[in-house]
Structure formats: C-alpha cells, structure tokens
Amino acid sequence: MSPAASMRLPGLVAPGVDGLGEADFARLRAAVNKLGGVLQDEDRTFARRNARRGRGEMAGENAMFRSHAGWLLPPATAPRKTATRRRLAFGRAIPFGALIGPALLLVIWSIGSVAGLIDPRTLPAPWSVVGTAVDLIAEGKLQDHLMTSAWRAAQSLVFGILIGTMLALISGLSRLGEAITCNR
Incomplete structure (x- = not known):
C-alpha cells in the first residue's frame, strides 16, 4: 500500500491528489480530526433526530455527516455502554x-443423618466425611487417590471424544450412518 493510500481519509482527498502536498495534507487531517471532535455531539443529535423521523441516508448510526468544510466525515464513535446483568x-x-x-x-444432610433417614452406608454423615478427609490428608493417601481419579477422568474424556468423533463422522459422511441415525 502506498503512503498516499495509507493516509487517505475515507471518501476524501489524499496527498499528491487534488493538488495537496504532504504538509498541507497533514494540516488538513489535523483540522478535520479537531473539527470531528467538536461536531461529534451535534452529529449524533442530528442522526438521532433524523432516525426518529425516518429520513433516508442521514438516518441511523452509520450515516455520514457533512462537516462545515463540506467533506463527508464518518460519525465519531461513541464508547459502547457495558451490558448490565x-x-x-x-x-x-x-x-x-x-x-x-x-x-x-448441608443442613438437610445433617438433619437426615441425625434422624436416621439417610443410611450411613449410602451417604455417611457430614462430620464422618470431614473426619475421614482429614485423616486421609494426614496420611498422604487422599492426594494419591485424587490423582488416580483425575487420570481415570482424563482417560474417559479422551475415549469419549474419540468415539463420539468417529460416530459423528460415520453418521455424517456415509449413507449407512445417515440411515441409522435419521428417524424417518
């Protein structure tokens, strides 16, 4: 991209075109930017008013605005409002x-354990669970058991992804798979 093309204002003039030199273009660009900041509120109000009235090309946020110098300027971008939950x-x-x-x-679990509504072989009382966890951490066994469980979960995830991907490919790419999976 040429320097003139990279400095070109959208829809306006560029250095070396329209009889402008580099210095003139730099001054023009600074003036347009300054003017754009001044006109920002007026342009936004004008666009809102025309959008409400349903007037053609000057309506809406993406409209182009005519500055006092007569050039078309893109609308100044307003900071977006952050969405609130x-x-x-x-x-x-x-x-x-x-x-x-x-x-x-936790309260329902405790009351159910004290009242005998929950079988301790199925779901031990909360204080039994905490006591056993403290003992296993002190002995160093809990970390080993957690590592074994994490390894098994990772293996299951990999096998599930592989089998699911294979079945999806068979279902999507073959007539037999399509016939089996479509319920028509």
Missing part, C-alpha cells in the same frame, strides 16, 4: 444469596 427476580439481591443453596443442602 439483569435479574429475573423482583426486589434487591440477597447478600450472599449464592451460599443459601449449599448451606441448606
């Missing part, structure tokens, strides 16, 4: 509301 519930958010569910689950 909307709540589905009415009223204010409950402080530490995310902890209510796990705390309630």
